[in-house]
Amino acid sequence: MTRVLVIDDEPQIVRALVINLKARHYEVDAAHDGATALQLAAARHPDVVVLDLGLPDMDGVEVIKGLRGWTRVPILVLSARHSSDEKVEALDAGADDYVTKPFGMDELLARLRAAVRRSEPVPGGEDGVVVDTAEFTVDLAAKKVNRGGRDVRLTPTEWHLLEVLVRNTGRLVSQKQLLQEVWGPSYGTETNYLRVYMAQLRRKLEADPAHPRHFITEPGMGYRFEKGEGAHGK
Amino acid sequence: MTRVLVIDDEPQIVRALVINLKARHYEVDAAHDGATALQLAAARHPDVVVLDLGLPDMDGVEVIKGLRGWTRVPILVLSARHSSDEKVEALDAGADDYVTKPFGMDELLARLRAAVRRSEPVPGGEDGVVVDTAEFTVDLAAKKVNRGGRDVRLTPTEWHLLEVLVRNTGRLVSQKQLLQEVWGPSYGTETNYLRVYMAQLRRKLEADPAHPRHFITEPGMGYRFEKGEGAHGK
DNA sequence: GGCGGCCGTCAGAGTTCCGTCAAGGACGAC
């Protein structure tokens, strides 16, 4: 299901959007200020963001920049301002689309569909959402990990961490990036969290947690998920 | 250079767009009807398409579908129609954005930039980040070095140093520049650091560390990374 | 030939970083 984050300080607009989106089977989160929005975005990882520029606590463009610091999620800007400069500024800050109020709900939904559609992976494309290793199998779509024919129970944080690592299979992921993607953009130095949760993952998934073969530590830099032995290319 | 395909049957609009785009260093192709447009798109593979819905030979939505049959190139629709239905139809057919005439050139260009931006691969992604030599392979994105099918483990400082050298392949990098980039701006004379870490890199990566072929010392000046013998271009 | 500058090598000391364990607190289910 597609998850939408709605950010607006006007309750009636939020309500209208929420009703319309839910009727079309979107999952909706709502925030009424920028700080909450950034927090929610980090926690919920929406598939698309609808952002009103006129927020009480911070400039809308700052919200865009805050999001763009760590995610490429589509951002659809709402604004009462018709000025060309405003639009240019928001779009160049990283917004994907700009709709002026008052807006037609049909049009907004169509633009939302367009934004979601193009951020989807190419149909029938690339590597599947299932990653196999010698010891366990990760199904990113089903959010399931199977080991020895038995499903492994992971806590939300454990899963999140695993997901980020698996999506970057083979690549080094810096501790800062991991912290920001899993715990939110305001984190970055709490490496003890990583140590604890990496240990949990290893305990649950590695054959020999003391000598991990899949969750590799790169001291001073970060962690890396490796599928298996042979470095047979992709 | 970014290539734009402009499709419109009104000469003055085409001219205005072409002038503005070329002034901003876009490469521009233009078509006055749908058939030519589809042909040009196939031949030139533009990075973004600007499409007027009112064409003489075919419906604009058909053009969108024709393009979407084989490409995900961003399509920015221009139209004189303000009707919500028109917008929804075009967007759902596969358009990425919809701008109503008359439009502000600044806004159009900003939307164009946004469309191009999000279709770009993630910065620092894909090609250009893998450097091959006879003995080893450096993947700058994954922060990985492979030698003889086996991953080589590098410490953070070793990586940093290697990275600076590889990003300047073939060029001489002064000792001061290396020290400042790796150890920070307040360094510049501690050449002993360089000697130690350069030795580590050679030991880990060179076939014969005593006679380096890739990490070349330029006495009194700095160091240079070379890919290999044969000066076969990239 | 002696000397000094520059570089490569090596090994040890000091520091940072990581894995592990365990306890405390927040939160929701019952």
Add this chain to the structure above:
DNA sequence: GTCGTCCTTGACGGAACTCTGACGGCCGCC
């Protein structure tokens, strides 16, 4: 209220990394 799950936090031993000094080789210059 009570329980269980999960997240956070602190402490500690050990591993990994960085820094440092010493030594020797090479080369050009006096």
